Amino acid sequence: MISSGTAFPRGINPGHLHFRTDQGLYYRYLGDVPTNALNWVVFGGAVEGDPDTTGWTIRQDGASWFNKILNVLRMWDGSAVVTVGGSSPGGSSVQRWPYRFTGQDSINGSVNGIL
Numbered sequence: 001m002i003s004s005g006t007a008f009p010r011g012i013n014p015g016h017l018h019f020r021t022d023q024g025l026y027y028r029y030l031g032d033v034p035t036n037a038l039n040w041v042v043f044g045g046a047v048e049g050d051p052d053t054t055g056w057t058i059r060q061d062g063a064s065w066f067n068k069i070l071n072v073l074r075m076w077d078g079s080a081v082v083t084v085g086g087s088s089p090g091g092s093s094v095q096r097w098p099y100r101f102t103g104q105d106s107i108n109g110s111v112n113g114i115l
Contacts, residue, residue, distance in 0.1 A: 003017070003019070004021055005018075006020065006021055007035070008029075008034050008035055008040060009034060012029055014029055014030060014031035015028060015029060016034075019045075023051065025051060025065060026043050041060050041062065043064060044065065046068050047066070049068075049069055050065070050074055053076060053081060064076075064084065
């Protein structure tokens with residue numbers, strides 16, 4: 001199960017997946033205080049630009065999203081935002097990157113797969 005809304009949910013277990021409707025990004029809960037954005041990692045979505053990485057550390061390593069302005073897949077490498085993929089010379093196609101996830105949801109049990 002993936003929850004959705006404009007704020008991070010409470011009463012969840014690490015691995016919980018959440019779609020922020022106000023940002024267009026998918027997040028995976030890492031544990032600790034669920035209302036603190038630094039306890040989540042981005043694992044997909046398409047946005048106008050890059051998300052705010054203020055305070056991100058090695059804990060968010062592997063966070064990834066599609067930057068619609070640059071037309072590239074971007075990710076956090078543990079210390080900085082880097083470009084992973086891009087468009088063809090004509091600008092019409094983008095490399096596909098499967099998002100893998102594993103987690104535990106307190107209501108529905110284990111969640112594993114490729115998004």
